Amino acid sequence: MSRRWVKSDLPPPFLKRLSFLEERVQADEFPFNIPAFQRGKLVLDFERPITIIVGENGTGKSSLLEGIADLCGFNLSGGNRNHVYSSDLSQATIGHALRGSWLPKVTRGFFLRAESFFNFGHYVDALPPDSTCPNPRVPYGGKSLHEQSHGESFLNLFTHKFRDEAIYVLDEPEAALSPKRQLQFLKLMRLLELEGSSQFIIATHSPILMAYPRAQLLMFDGRVIREASLSETPHYQLTRNFVMNPKAMMDELFAEVDAELADD
Ligand SMILES: Nc1ncnc2c1ncn2[C@@H]1O[C@H](COP(=O)(O)OP(=O)(O)OP(=O)(O)O)[C@@H](O)[C@H]1O
Ligand SMILES: [Mg+2]
Numbered sequence: 001m002s003r004r005w006v007k008s009d010l011p012p013p014f015l016k017r018l019s020f021l022e023e024r025v026q027a028d029e030f031p032f033n034i035p036a037f038q039r040g041k042l043v044l045d046f047e048r049p050i051t052i053i054v055g056e057n058g059t060g061k062s063s064l065l066e067g068i069a070d071l072c073g074f075n076l077s078g079g080n081r082n083h084v085y086s087s088d089l090s091q092a093t094i095g096h097a098l099r100g101s102w103l104p105k106v107t108r109g110f111f112l113r114a115e116s117f118f119n120f121g122h123y124v125d126a127l128p129p130d131s132t133c134p135n136p137r138v139p140y141g142g143k144s145l146h147e148q149s150h151g152e153s154f155l156n157l158f159t160h161k162f163r164d165e166a167i168y169v170l171d172e173p174e175a176a177l178s179p180k181r182q183l184q185f186l187k188l189m190r191l192l193e194l195e196g197s198s199q200f201i202i203a204t205h206s207p208i209l210m211a212y213p214r215a216q217l218l219m220f221d222g223r224v225i226r227e228a229s230l231s232e233t234p235h236y237q238l239t240r241n242f243v244m245n246p247k248a249m250m251d252e253l254f255a256e257v258d259a260e261l262a263d264d
Helices: 061-072 114-125 150-161 179-195 234-244 246-263
Strands: 015-020 043-045 050-054 098-102 109-113 166-171 198-203 216-221 224-227
Touching: 015 061, 050 061, 061 098, 061 109, 061 166, 061 198, 109 150, 150 179, 179 198, 234 246
Parallel strands: 050 198, 050 216, 109 166, 166 198
Antiparallel strands: 015 043, 015 098, 216 224
């Protein structure tokens, strides 16, 4: 694969630390009222080019990623600082209360939120050609994102758009990807890791993505966000148990349903 990229003199991670500016924290209001964001509790050190964020539904992963995207100056509906469009998504973030320690400060990158990728497709379709880019769809695989399947459009974005010294903030990128395509996505990340010019911060429920070797795994665990190993995550444990014996797990689940019905 031939690629052009801007290599950094300094290796990623570029965003090295994230902490709250306590005077800007409004502890009782969303999103600061999320348990893991309680006053003074948020300090995250990014130690690797790839950070994977895991946690149960509703623990605050997307709220954290929105805050980071906000800090980076990215369009909160998805995209980067050059992508100017809006959607109906809530814009309340912890971004204005975050202090980022960078080396160097990078401004390139992309915020991907699965639920608004459709709106981003509209935005790309409406882009006018200009002298630097006669076909604005080329960086997105050469055709409208709406003319590609969900998974194809995601992978085309990853393949054609991700390069340069940049930070990529991705919320559940696996949403559109089959297990096989998730492996392809891991290969793309590996390519970018070897180029030494990209930082990824990814929230995921996919044990496949969590298995990325030497990624820093951060887990929302009650009121804290802590480092974890793959085998410690409930996602890995539950998926492993399910795959080892799907019938036993289904029998157990359905027995619970039967018991609940018997109680009614
Ligand atoms: N606009 C909002 N106003 C108030 N509370 C919200 C809002 N959006 C999310 N929340 C609450 O904030 C908490 C964290 O939500 P968030 O979307 O960050 O979780 P998540 O970890 O990304 O979950 P998931 O795995 O389901 O994507 C949840 O309890 C959610 O109900
Ligand atoms: Mg989420």
